[in-house]
Amino acid sequence: MSKTLEIRTSPHIHSGHAVDSIMFNVVLALLPTTLFAFYVFGLAALLTLSTAVVSCVLTEFVAGRLLGKPSTLGDWSVVITGLLYGLTLPPGLPLWMVVVGGVIAVGLTKSLFGGLGYNVFNPALVGRAFLQAAFPVAMTSWVPGFAEGRFTTLPSSTLTLPFTAPVYDAITSATPLSAWKFDGLATGSRDLALGFVSGSAGETCAVLILLGGIYLIVRNMMNWRIPASIFATVVALSGALYLVDSTRYASPAFMLLSGGLMLGAMFMATDMVGSPLTPGGCWVYGALIGVLVVVIRTWGGMPEGVMYAILLGNAMTPHIDRLIRPRVYGSKRA
Amino acid sequence: MGLLGLRTFRHGIHPPESKDDTSGLPIRQFPFAPLLIIPLGQHIGKPSVLVVQEGQEVTRGQRLARADGFVSVSLHAPASGTIRKIGLTPSITGQMVTAIFLEPFPGSTQEIAGGKPCPLDTSTPDEIIAAIRDAGVVGLGGAAFPTHVKLKVPADKPVDTLIINGAECEPFLTTDHRVMLEQRDDLFLGIRYLQKATGAKRVVIGIEANKPDAAEHLRAGLNDDPDISVEVLTVKYPQGAEKMLITALLGREVPSGGLPLDVGALCNNVATTAEIGRLLPQGRGIQERVVTIGGPAVKHKGNYRIPVGTPLRFILEHVGVDPDVNRVFLGGPMMGQAAPSLDIAITKGTSGVVAFTETEAERTHQQVYPCIRCAHCVDVCPIFLNPSQLGLLALNQEYGRMADEFNLMDCFECGSCSFVCPSHIPLVQQFRFAKKAVRKAKVS
Numbered sequence: 001m002s003k004t005l006e007i008r009t010s011p012h013i014h015s016g017h018a019v020d021s022i023m024f025n026v027v028l029a030l031l032p033t034t035l036f037a038f039y040v041f042g043l044a045a046l047l048t049l050s051t052a053v054v055s056c057v058l059t060e061f062v063a064g065r066l067l068g069k070p071s072t073l074g075d076w077s078v079v080i081t082g083l084l085y086g087l088t089l090p091p092g093l094p095l096w097m098v099v100v101g102g103v104i105a106v107g108l109t110k111s112l113f114g115g116l117g118y119n120v121f122n123p124a125l126v127g128r129a130f131l132q133a134a135f136p137v138a139m140t141s142w143v144p145g146f147a148e149g150r151f152t153t154l155p156s157s158t159l160t161l162p163f164t165a166p167v168y169d170a171i172t173s174a175t176p177l178s179a180w181k182f183d184g185l186a187t188g189s190r191d192l193a194l195g196f197v198s199g200s201a202g203e204t205c206a207v208l209i210l211l212g213g214i215y216l217i218v219r220n221m222m223n224w225r226i227p228a229s230i231f232a233t234v235v236a237l238s239g240a241l242y243l244v245d246s247t248r249y250a251s252p253a254f255m256l257l258s259g260g261l262m263l264g265a266m267f268m269a270t271d272m273v274g275s276p277l278t279p280g281g282c283w284v285y286g287a288l289i290g291v292l293v294v295v296i297r298t299w300g301g302m303p304e305g306v307m308y309a310i311l312l313g314n315a316m317t318p319h320i321d322r323l324i325r326p327r328v329y330g331s332k333r334a
Numbered sequence: 335m336g337l338l339g340l341r342t343f344r345h346g347i348h349p350p351e352s353k354d355d356t357s358g359l360p361i362r363q364f365p366f367a368p369l370l371i372i373p374l375g376q377h378i379g380k381p382s383v384l385v386v387q388e389g390q391e392v393t394r395g396q397r398l399a400r401a402d403g404f405v406s407v408s409l410h411a412p413a414s415g416t417i418r419k420i421g422l423t424p425s426i427t428g429q430m431v432t433a434i435f436l437e438p439f440p441g442s443t444q445e446i447a448g449g450k451p452c453p454l455d456t457s458t459p460d461e462i463i464a465a466i467r468d469a470g471v472v473g474l475g476g477a478a479f480p481t482h483v484k485l486k487v488p489a490d491k492p493v494d495t496l497i498i499n500g501a502e503c504e505p506f507l508t509t510d511h512r513v514m515l516e517q518r519d520d521l522f523l524g525i526r527y528l529q530k531a532t533g534a535k536r537v538v539i540g541i542e543a544n545k546p547d548a549a550e551h552l553r554a555g556l557n558d559d560p561d562i563s564v565e566v567l568t569v570k571y572p573q574g575a576e577k578m579l580i581t582a583l584l585g586r587e588v589p590s591g592g593l594p595l596d597v598g599a600l601c602n603n604v605a606t607t608a609e610i611g612r613l614l615p616q617g618r619g620i621q622e623r624v625v626t627i628g629g630p631a632v633k634h635k636g637n638y639r640i641p642v643g644t645p646l647r648f649i650l651e652h653v654g655v656d657p658d659v660n661r662v663f664l665g666g667p668m669m670g671q672a673a674p675s676l677d678i679a680i681t682k683g684t685s686g687v688v689a690f691t692e693t694e695a696e697r698t699h700q701q702v703y704p705c706i707r708c709a710h711c712v713d714v715c716p717i718f719l720n721p722s723q724l725g726l727l728a729l730n731q732e733y734g735r736m737a738d739e740f741n742l743m744d745c746f747e748c749g750s751c752s753f754v755c756p757s758h759i760p761l762v763q764q765f766r767f768a769k770k771a772v773r774k775a776k777v778s
C-alpha cells in the first residue's frame with residue numbers, strides 16, 4: 001500500500017472507441033472496393049491508388065514537420081484520405097497529376113486548416129476537384145475495365161511525363177453517366193450494381209461499397225442517416241422526374257447505382273469532420289446533397305455531380321449545425 | 335418507452351454493469367477502525383456545529399454536532415468512544431476540512447443511544463421533517479443533499495408523486511440492490527413517513543431491469559396497495575439521475591434550472607428512504623451506511639455496513655487489495671471522485687469504494703486527439719446538449735458563450751460524453767471547470 005495513487009477526474013471508465021481504431025476500420029471497410037479496383041483495372045488501378053496514398057501520407061508527414069507538429073500518421077486518417085482520393089480518380093490518370101492532387105488534398109485542405117478535425121471540406125474531394133478544374137480532359141478519359149493484359153501492361157497515359165499531354169490508347173470508354181448524358185444510353189442495373197462498367201477506380205461496384213458501409217454502421221463508426229437521406233432524396237426526386245417523362249429522365253435505380261453516388265454517399269459525405277453533428281442536421285445535409293446530385297446530373301453541363309454536391313454540403317455544415325439544434329431537456333423550444 | 339416496453343429516457347450509454355461480483359452478497363457489518371474521522375460537512379449546505387469537545391466520551395448514536403440553519407443536518411457518533419481531537423483532515427476534493435477524530439472503546443458493546451421516537455401515526459408532517467433533519471439524513475445515493483429540505487413542499491407546488499429511486503445505474507454499485515432485498519420493511523415504512531411529510535398520494539419505485547429479484551421482492555410486499563407501484567426500467571446510464579428518472583416514470587420534464595417540485599414530483603433514493611424507516615421509530619441518527627467495496631483490485635468484494643468516518647486505508651487493508659492497485663475512487667466509476675489520499679473517511683454520501691488496477695486504469699490513458707466531430711457525444715447526452723461544440727468553446731475559454739448559447743448550466747456531469755469520446759477529450763472536466771467559472775463570474 002505504499003504505492004502512489006493516481007488521481008483522475010470521472011468518468012473512470014471508457015467505451016473503448018478510439019480515433020485511430022475508427023479510422024483503421026474505415027480503411028478496412030474500403031478494402032473490398034480497393035481490391036475490386038485492382039481486379040477490374042489491373043496495374044493502372046494499383047499504381048493510381050498507391051501513388052495517391054503515398055503522396056497524401058508524404059504530404060501530411062512533410063507538413064507536420066514544417067509546422068513543427070508531432071507526427072499524426074498513426075491516426076490512419078491520412079490513409080483514408082489517400083485511399084478515397086485514389087478511388088475517385090480514373091485509372092490511367094497520369095501519375096504526376098495524381099501526386100499534384102494528393103498534395104493539394106492534404107496540404108491545402110487539411111494541414112493548412114489545422115489538421116485532423118479542423119478541415120471544412122473533404123480533403124479527397126478537394127484534391128479531385130482541383131484536378132477536374134486543372135486537367136478536365138485527363139479526368140474524363142476512362143480506360144475500360146477488364147481489359148486483356150491489364151495485369152501486365154500499363155495504359156500509356158499513366159506514365160506521361162509532367163506537363164506534357166497524356167497520350168491515350170485508342171480505346172477509352174464512356175462511363176454509364178456520360179453514355180446517358182451525351183448519347184442517351186442507359187446501362188442495366190445489374191451491371192451497375194456488380195461493377196461491370198467503366199468509371200473511377202473505386203466507384204464501379206455498388207454492392208462492395210454498400211457492404212463496407214454497412215460494416216461501419218453496424219460498428220457505430222458511421223452515421224447511417226447521411227447515406228439514407230441521400231439515397232432517399234435521390235430516389236424520390238429522380239423517381240418523380242422519371243414518372244413525368246421516362247424517356248428524358250434516368251430511372252431512380254440508374255441514378256442510385258451509377259457514377260460516384262454510392263462511394264460518395266457512404267464514404268465521403270459521411271466524413272465525420274465535414275458533416276453535421278445532430279441527427280436532424282444529418283437528414284437535412286443528406287437531402288441537400290441528394291437534391292444537388294440529381295440537379296447537376298440532370299440539368300448541369302457535366303454528367304456527374306456527386307463531388308460538387310458533397311463539397312457544397314460540407315460548406316453548409318456549419319450553418320446546418322447552427323440552425324438545427326435539438327431542444328435541450330427542460331427548455332422551451334429554442 | 336424503450337425496448338421490451340420498459341420505461342426509460344432518450345439517449346444515454348450502456349457501460350459494462352460489473353455488478354455480478356457483489357450483487358448476490360448480503361450486507362455484512364464492518365468492524366470499527368481504531369480511529370474514526372468524522373468531517374462536520376458531510377452534506378451539501380452549511381457544516382454542522384459542534385456540540386462536543388476534545389477529550390469528551392460519547393455514546394454511539396449521541397449527537398456530535400447540530401444543524402446550522404435550514405440547509406444543514408445533525409451529526410451523530412458512529413461509535414462509543416473518546417474524542418481524541420478536533421482538527422483538519424483531507425476531504426475527497428483535496429481540501430482540508432474540520433473533523434472529529436473519534437477513538438472507539440475497544441471491547442464496548444456499542445449499544446446505540448436512542449433519542450425521541452417519531453411514531454408514524456401520531457406525528458405531524460412538520461414533526462417528521464424535523465425528525466429527519468435531527469436524524470442527520472442526507473441523500474445516500476451520493477449527492478448528500480439534506481433530505482428534509484426537499485420534503486418541505488410549498489403550498490403552491492403540491493407533490494402528486496413520490497418517486498423512490500432504485501435504479502442504481504452506476505456500474506459496480508449494488509448497495510441499493512441489497513437494501514431493497516434485505517430492508518423491505520424499513521423501505522416501506524420510510525415511504526409512509528415520506529408520504530405523510532409531503533402529502534404525496536402516489537408512490538412509484540423505479541428499478542432497473544438488471545435487478546428483477548428486487549422488483550419481485552418489493553412487489554410481493556405491496557399487499558395490493560393501490561398507491562404504490564414498482565416500475566422496471568431499461569438498464570441504461572444515467573437512468574438513476576433525478577431528471578431522467580422523472581421523465582422515464584412520469585413522462586414529465588423538469589424545467590431547466592427548476593426542481594422536480596415544479597412538475598409535482600419528488601425523488602428519494604431507496605437507501606435514504608429505508609434509513610428513514612430504520613431510524614425514525616427509535617429517534618436515532620445515521621451512524622453507518624451500506625457501501626459496495628468493489629473493483630478488480632479488491633480481494634474480498636462485497637456490501638458492507640460501514641461506520642461513518644471509517645478511513646479508506648482501514649477499509650482497503652481489511653478487504654485486501656491487489657498490489658497493482660492504481661486508482662481508488664468513492665462512488666461509481668462514472669461520477670465517483672478519485673481519492674487523493676487513503677486518510678479520507680467514508681461519509682454519509684459514499685455509496686461505493688472502487689479500486690482499479692493498472693490494467694483498468696490504462697484504458698483511460700489513451701492519447702487525446704482533436705475532436706473529429708463524430709457526434710457520439712451528441713447522440714448520448716441525456717440533456718440534449720452539444721458536448722462537441724461546448725468542448726471547442728471550452729478550449730477557447732469562452733465560458734460565457736457556453737452558458738448563454740449552449741445551455742452549459744443544464745449539464746449535470748453524468749460523464750456519458752467523456753465515456754464515448756473516441757478522441758478521449760476530457761469533456762466533463764472541461765464543463766465542470768467552465769461551470770465554476772460562470773458561477774464565479776455571476777457572483778462578482
